Amino acid sequence: MSLLAGRTAIVTGAGRGLGRAHALMLARHGANVLVNDLGSSASGEGTDQTPAQEVVAEIEKLGGKAAINTSDVSDWKASQQMVEQAIDTFGGLEILVNNAGILRDRMLINMSEEEWDLVVKVHLKGTFAPLHHAGNYWRMRSKGGETFDASVINTTSHSALFANVGQTNYAAAKAGIATMSIVAARELQRYGVRVNALAPRAETRMTEGLRDWTPEQLERRRPDWISTLVAWLASEDAKEVSGRVFEAWGYGYAVMESWQHGPRMDASLDPTTIGDGMRKICRFARPNANINRDEWLDP
Template sequence: MKLCEGRIAVVTGAGRGLGRAHALMLATHGAKVVVNDMGGSADGRGDDQTPAEEVVQTIKAMGGEAVVDTSDVSDWKGSKAMIDKAVETFGGLDILVNNAGILRDRMMINMSEEDWDAVIKVHLKGTFAPAHHAGNYWRQQSKAGKPVDARIINTTSHSGLFCNIGQANYAAAKAGIASFSIVAARELQRYGVTVNAIAPRATTRMTEGLREWTPEQLERRDPEWIAALVTWLCSPEASKVSGKVFEAWGYGYAVAESWQHGPMTQASKNPAELGASIEEIIRFSRKNAGIDRDTWLDV
């Protein structure tokens, strides 16, 4: 059964890794795909249209429909042009998968302004700008009385949710994407749009060399495990699922729970009175969750 038959999708960063898996899986399930990728290196430098072209050729060889787009998703006009290409080429838009990203890992005190700005721009603005333009398209369709059953899938990270050291720029951007996704879900539901986010664990060029994996671990980190969840979330079957953040890999899928209200004490305008009460609520609060499910950290 093809879950996304006839649906029109834009996938950013679709030339390699997770984005490529998303594009191919969506096409396998009947979607027409705008394959967006500038073809830069893992740290965002350079450009090469070849990866996007290869994905499009693969989709066409499968009997599907796809087109290359090399817009910069973090550029306001470029991201609008990408959304417009879907509408002009295929006649509409049903799905936006925001996947494009780069890495420039440094300890915070060694991180340059350029390292910070580049990662924040690609991830955070590169999620907001396409979502903004897609959201406006769907709002116009809804106001014109046309049925809308649309999807935005954003890409957060375990680093953003659980705060991996050495990735202050990346974690800040990815945490922002998680919160942005929930806000966008609440704002766009009136127009027939669902918004969810995924925190994937997969072996791609951005994670190569981080550690040695066993053959089983490599299999469980295959991007197709994540692409399957994304494709289902993009389908009509998922019309009631919105505002969720999913952890995803071959070992399973989980709903990542957002910030929760913790222990509370009375307020005071006198800071000298606060010590004992603040220490008490800290004692009864949960420790910060680590990236591993059974890990809890003091800081």
């Protein structure tokens, strides 16, 4: 029995890069896949059906079942229709992989309103809208007395978790996705829905040319290493795993441990009295996690 037999998945942004690898991995393990991709440029311009069409053809060549959807995931109505299309085409929906994304990097003082709005919309609303519509479908199934296991895998980023300079729009949206995933896991648990997020690192058009990688590094930066975790999280074998944020790439999988309470002091109603105490707790608090100091992230 294959890992995902009888399960249906939507993968957003599945025409290229990570989404393509996720769609193929899910299909290889028996899932029906609705391949969503707007076919935009890496900065969110234009549309093109070809990438999604090619992935559908690849899945069908493998003997799997797939259908194409080319809507913008951040369009409320279109994302509802995407969920309906998966259910109408394959008879249900058990897996939602929110992966579509774009970049418009700039230092915050130079960032335009449009660069902020578009990146936040594609990532944050483009994750929330499909989650909302799929969540309503699962709620309806659960209220109908059915017991089932549904799985949502959202895509966050190290940029958010480790505060990348030059990406206030992207990091803010991706941090929102990480926290949204944990809130959603708590809200949807009662309907049999698990929600997790992962921060991938892979060589795609979004990251290409960042550095000259060695062949060994390039091998570990193949998206497929991340798709393995996506397929497992999508399966019933991961039934007890929800509300987690993972780091994932060819060098391993790790669980992020969220914000923690640090040193504290008593509150006051007089701001002139708290300086010494505040300086002290800041001195004793652990520094924020920093991507540049973490050797595991930079082998």
